Amino acid sequence: MPYNGAEVQQLDVSVSDDYIEVIDDINVKGRHGGRRNAQDSASDSDHKSQSDQDGSDCNHNDSTYLSDDQYSEESDGVEDICPEVQEEIDQFMKSFHKLDFHYKIVGKTGEGTFSSVYKAIDLRYDRYINDWDLDERTSEFHSPRSKRQRLHHSKEKRVKYVAIKKIYVTSSPQRIHNELELLKDLSGSKNVVSLITAFRHLDQVIAIMPYFRHVDFxxxxxxxxxxxxxxxxxxxxxxxxxxxxxxxxxxxxxxxxxxxxxxxxxxxxxxxxxxxxxxxxxxxxxxxxxxxxxxxxxxxxxxxxxxxxxxxxxxxxxxxxxxxxxxxxxxxxxxxxxxxxxxxxxxxxxxxxxxxxxxxxxxxxxxxxxxxxxxxxxxxxxxxxxxxxxxxxxxxxxxxxxxxxxxxxxxxxxxxxxxxxxxxxxxxxxxxxxxxxxxxxxxxxxxxxxxxxxxxxxxxxxxxxxxxxxxxx
CATH class of the missing domain: 1.10.510.10 (Transferase(Phosphotransferase) domain 1)
Incomplete structure (x- = not known):
């Protein structure tokens, strides 16, 4: 599946002995959200288990003003980010071709042995059928909005956050395949993270998942x-x-x-x-x-x-x-x-x-x-x-x-x-x-x-x- 004419490809990881074979359809469509606009061929990615908090609570300073209503329920806002982390983010965005066309990274939320996790704005959220977004699907059930609120939200572009999991190139193809396959099977629970989609560019694999607001334990x-x-x-x-x-x-x-x-x-x-x-x-x-x-x-x-x-x-x-x-x-x-x-x-x-x-x-x-x-x-x-x-x-x-x-x-x-x-x-x-x-x-x-x-x-x-x-x- 082309990624807006770029070399980035959507993954259905089929593991062979020493490489990941890229297949056109990740088979997530319809389970975690198909595309509203069929002409857009890019997709989101899976969610990083924001496991080992590094303690440096630095986030990114977004130049765009966002009102309180524009933040998703799962957002904890946009904050300042350390220069070192910003440099790391810039390098990541530069190395992964055309990633900035779909996501704007605003912070780093975790780092572990096999991956790093970044918080990002999904720039093309409104172009998808986001079945993975359980909070959006159940928002009317939990807190029905007034007619004025619904009209207000329909006029403004919603800002939705996702978590981008950057899997280190040192991870084996089998490990990557196993994690993505398990995440695909674990969709549907509000207490378990779901996989939105995944991409590979050259030897780099990323997964996109919903972002969840939380507090350090x-x-x-x-x-x-x-x-x-x-x-x-x-x-x-x-x-x-x-x-x-x-x-x-x-x-x-x-x-x-x-x-x-x-x-x-x-x-x-x-x-x-x-x-x-x-x-x-x-x-x-x-x-x-x-x-x-x-x-x-x-x-x-x-x-x-x-x-x-x-x-x-x-x-x-x-x-x-x-x-x-x-x-x-x-x-x-x-x-x-x-x-x-x-x-x-x-x-x-x-x-x-x-x-x-x-x-x-x-x-x-x-x-x-x-x-x-x-x-x-x-x-x-x-x-x-x-x-x-x-x-x-x-x-x-x-x-x-x-x-x-x-x-x-x-x-x-x-x-x-x-x-x-x-x-x-x-x-x-x-x-x-x-x-x-x-x-x-x-x-x-x-x-x-x-x-x-x-x-x-x-x-x-x-x-x-x-x-x-x-x-x-």
Missing amino acids: RDYFRKLEIPDIQLYMRSLFTALKFVHAKGILHRDIKPTNFLYDCSKGRGVLVDFGLAERESDDGTCSCINSANGFRKESKQNSSALGGYPKNDQRPSKRANRAGTRGFRAPEVLFKCNAQTTKIDVWSAGVILLTFLSKRFPFFNSPDDIDAVIEMATVFGRVRMRVCAALHGATFETAIPTITEKGHSLGRIVEWATARNKDNPLTSQEKAALEFLEATLELDHRKRLSASQALQQPFLTQIDPDVSDDEVETI
Whole structure:
């Protein structure tokens, strides 16, 4: 498909061994929005999981005056931008041929290992049938406008923001293909980011997604009361339920990958760069392989915390993608049959962060230290059982790690400096009960996202508009 006569092409990524083959139609049209003007052959792109906020809250100074009415509901305005970031944006726009014909980048919102994300104005928004814009589709349902407001908005050109995800050229074609394909399959939920379209120019691939207004997690996680935390967690688990129902593991659940708008009590799950489809029935095959080695390991271990001199066990390789501090125990123990429950564990760590008011709560530099951190909380006994579940052994001589560990309630009391005069409230105790079900070491007993939404902690709050209601409007 020509891009206004340019060499930029719209992508339907079909992966071969060493390259991305460009096909005319990305097959997104009709699902995320076909073109109103058939003569325009350019399209938007996908949305970057605005994952790792770089902390430099610099945006771009737009020379065009925009009234308040012109900002989309998902906009947080146009601000000043750092000179270094502006230079980076200018270089990006220059290198990607004719991109400025369709988008005006006004800021950088995130940067990660595999990509950078930019906030941009969609200059040709009104030329498309924007089915991906769920807020626009449901605006009349949520807040009907008066006749004067509708006439006013019809006369002014709406300013709509999108997120441009620039995928680094070091990413493999398979990784790019996987992310775009998963995003295409995940359309239709107001709690999960959708793919608008994607482009490639030479070796550079970009994806365009809706832009979502949100607040940096570090600015509010200590301030939210229990009712607000309930809204946050329900929104997160609603997103996980939608993703898991399609057999997809996100694999990198963390606060910076869940863009939350405190004023609306709604968040959007983003960044599917590490996501994959669930390919196993959840049965951990490493249990059987461990039984033959466990006795031998104990016999060869001469002291507590030692290890077999001639360990005959085969090395284990398993997907350990994710962010440190949020990896589930089965990931740390290299289970090769990981399920969607790893996302539930990560969501539980976020809840623990809220309750303890400590971020990050777990902050180990590697997987070994992460296991030790986990053992400090849960104790030796439970960690031995968990390790054995995945064909591993756990022993340590660290004296501060007790046999039984500590309850999560006690951990929260210590972290928040509670005493007899300031005990945990009934709401906090309810939150802790829910937390224990999400931070269950045995993934078979851990709540699923669907089960979590049925727990009293998430049901005893005001009703929300479900994804099904949104889809039928």
